Amino acid sequence: MVGKKVIITGVPGVGKTTVVTEALKKLKQEGIEYQSINFGTFMFDVAKADGTVNDRDQMRTLDRTVQKRLQQRAAQEIAKIPGNVLIDTHASVKTPKGYLAGLPEWVLREIMPDLIVLVETEDDQILMRRLSDDTRSRDKEGSKAIAEHQQFNRAIAAAYSMLTGCTIKMITNADFLLDRAADEMAAVLR
Ligand code: AMP
Numbered sequence: 001m002v003g004k005k006v007i008i009t010g011v012p013g014v015g016k017t018t019v020v021t022e023a024l025k026k027l028k029q030e031g032i033e034y035q036s037i038n039f040g041t042f043m044f045d046v047a048k049a050d051g052t053v054n055d056r057d058q059m060r061t062l063d064r065t066v067q068k069r070l071q072q073r074a075a076q077e078i079a080k081i082p083g084n085v086l087i088d089t090h091a092s093v094k095t096p097k098g099y100l101a102g103l104p105e106w107v108l109r110e111i112m113p114d115l116i117v118l119v120e121t122e123d124d125q126i127l128m129r130r131l132s133d134d135t136r137s138r139d140k141e142g143s144k145a146i147a148e149h150q151q152f153n154r155a156i157a158a159a160y161s162m163l164t165g166c167t168i169k170m171i172t173n174a175d176f177l178l179d180r181a182a183d184e185m186a187a188v189l190r
Pocket residue numbers: 012038039040041043056057058059060067071088089090093101102103
């Protein structure tokens with residue numbers, strides 16, 4: 001069987017990585033395996049090698065054309081990975097000059113996902129999660145700006161489904177309900 005390509009998106013701090021980790025634990029017990037990779041890490045490896053940045057959170061402030069080049073290189077590498085692949089990335093990236101599509105046509109054409117998951121939750125919960133995470137340079141923004149970003153991600157996901165024919169699944173990762181989100185994630189990955 002050919003592998004499934006699943007793209008996991010959600011605004012920074014929503015808990016994509018956490019939900020994916022829990023879902024993959026559940027699936028492993030059933031003998032279902034996915035290779036989980038992070039799109040940003042592939043971009044960052046190229047950027048570091050070029051000497052463009054030294055912190056992954058600096059990439060979104062680079063010139064648009066530089067981000068596009070890193071994005072393209074990452075997509076080409078990721079496309080080579082065989083089997084079931086889960087790609088942790090962003091439907092859109094908030095840059096100083098506006099939203100940048102995370103999955104423009106030249107990325108989708110390489111990866112051709114079967115499914116795009118939007119991990120979402122209430123804007124205030126995202127705000128609190130960002131404030132309590134010291135490991136990353138998260139954008140300091142209010143819940144209105146977070147709401148706008150989540151809305152934009154739904155809108156742009158519709159465009160991605162038009163380009164690829166993939167399905168779009170929204171999963172809520174609410175406070176204290178991680179297990180429910182992980183169950184929903186596992187269900188769409190089966
Ligand atoms: P993350 O660790 O998922 O927050 O990703 C780190 C950084 O990688 C993001 O802030 C973006 O600058 C970049 N990045 C990740 N995925 C994409 C993408 N699909 N398109 C453009 N930039 C991306």
